[in-house]
Amino acid sequence: MSEEVIRKFTEKADAAEYQIKLLTERLTMAEKLLAENSGTEEKGSIKVDADPRVVAALKNMQDVTIKGLLALRKSLVKAQEHTQKLEKKCGDLQVENGKLKYQIKHLKKSLDVVDEEVRYR
Numbered sequence: 001m002s003e004e005v006i007r008k009f010t011e012k013a014d015a016a017e018y019q020i021k022l023l024t025e026r027l028t029m030a031e032k033l034l035a036e037n038s039g040t041e042e043k044g045s046i047k048v049d050a051d052p053r054v055v056a057a058l059k060n061m062q063d064v065t066i067k068g069l070l071a072l073r074k075s076l077v078k079a080q081e082h083t084q085k086l087e088k089k090c091g092d093l094q095v096e097n098g099k100l101k102y103q104i105k106h107l108k109k110s111l112d113v114v115d116e117e118v119r120y121r
Contacts, residue, residue: 023065030058
């Protein structure tokens with residue numbers, strides 16, 4: 001696999017990780033805001049006594065975050081599949097290259113033998 005393909009894949013993976021980090025931060029901030037506005041908080045969950053507009057906004061942010069994460073996941077899966085195909089193709093080309101080198105080696109030997117026969121005639 002070429003360095004360019006690896007570099008592009010790494011860039012995409014880094015961008016996906018960065019987006020996940022941003023979305024996680026947004027979700028954390030939204031949960032904190034909800035907890036501050038509700039005034040009541042239980043371990044592992046939040047009771048909602050907040051303004052319905054805030055709740056709706058947080059729900060929307062959660063939906064957007066989940067959609068974004070699913071899109072990133074889909075993109076990452078596609079990139080991984082593409083990388084696997086490229087790795088397989090690279091392996092196939094390396095095998096073919098080895099066969100061609102072998103043929104060239106023996107063709108050179110044959111030419112050397114013919115040259116020697118021509119010289120001694």
